[in-house]
Amino acid sequence: MNGPLRLLRLVFAPTTVRGAEHVRALRGPVVIVANHASHADTMIVATALPAAVRRRLVVAAAADYFFSNRLTSFVSRLFVGAIPVARDKVNRSTLELCHRLLGEGWSLLLYPEGGRSHDGTIGEFKPGAAWIARRAGVPVLPVLLDGTFDVLPKGRSLPTRHRVTVSFGEPLSVADGEDARSFNRRIESAVRDLSS
Numbered sequence: 001m002n003g004p005l006r007l008l009r010l011v012f013a014p015t016t017v018r019g020a021e022h023v024r025a026l027r028g029p030v031v032i033v034a035n036h037a038s039h040a041d042t043m044i045v046a047t048a049l050p051a052a053v054r055r056r057l058v059v060a061a062a063a064d065y066f067f068s069n070r071l072t073s074f075v076s077r078l079f080v081g082a083i084p085v086a087r088d089k090v091n092r093s094t095l096e097l098c099h100r101l102l103g104e105g106w107s108l109l110l111y112p113e114g115g116r117s118h119d120g121t122i123g124e125f126k127p128g129a130a131w132i133a134r135r136a137g138v139p140v141l142p143v144l145l146d147g148t149f150d151v152l153p154k155g156r157s158l159p160t161r162h163r164v165t166v167s168f169g170e171p172l173s174v175a176d177g178e179d180a181r182s183f184n185r186r187i188e189s190a191v192r193d194l195s196s
Contacts, residue, residue: 013040013151013161017048019168019194022141024050029102030171031133032057032141033187035122036111037149040159044148045109048166058101060110095132102136112187120149122192130184134174140187142169144194167194 030053034045042059049057098108110132112125133140147164169190174183 013044013148013159013164015044015048016163016165017168018165019170020048022168022170023053026053026139026141026171029056029105029107029136029138030141031102031129031136031138032107032109032143033112033125033129033191034109034143034145035117035191036113036115037117037120037145038152038154039116040148040152040164041111041116041145042109044145044164044166045143048168053107056106058106058108060098060108094128095135098132099136102132102138108132112184116154117149118154120153122188125184125188125191127180127184130174130187131180134178134180134183139171139173140183141171142187142190142194143167144169144191146195169194 032045032049034041046054046057046059102108110129112127112129113123114126115123117123129140144167145164146167147162150160150162151164152159172183172186172190
């Protein structure tokens with residue numbers, strides 16, 4: 001499926017990748033945390049990752065949107081390796097599933113805003129990604145996507161061509177004694193700081 005996604009990216013979202021050295025230095029599973037402005041985001045992140053990470057990537061997708069019926073559930077699992085996650089809360093079954101997948105060597109892509117931006121700006125991060133990474137003892141890779149809102153904003157069904165930049169930051173690890181809320185604030189700041 002990587003070939004068709006790369007072709008779509010080439011046509012609709014010619015992409016510049018910054019900070020690729022941070023991804024190449026990864027050893028083992030990681031929670032990838034990105035801002036969310038478009039349905040094009042997952043395609044952009046996945047195709048910017050090295051093959052070794054991409055092959056072991058699971059995408060956390062909104063259960064109420066992508067898993068609302070059998071067809072969308074099937075397509076979400078098949079094309080992006082998605083798992084259902086509740087947007088409004090972190091529940092025990094989601095935590096257990098994510099913890100198990102990370103323990104099996106899978107990396108996890110999460111959008112902690114809980115939904116796509118309405119205007120392209122970054123919203124407040126919910127702490128689920130920080131809780132999951134903290135519990136699993138894996139680092140968080142901050143990612144900033146710039147330009148994807150112009151490719152396919154919320155409410156539009158057909159993409160338009162626009163240049164995109166993917167910026168990978170240095171992986172973050174939870175500090176000794178740091179709680180998930182504090183870690184979440186650091187993660188959000190790291191993603192925002194990638195715009196400068």
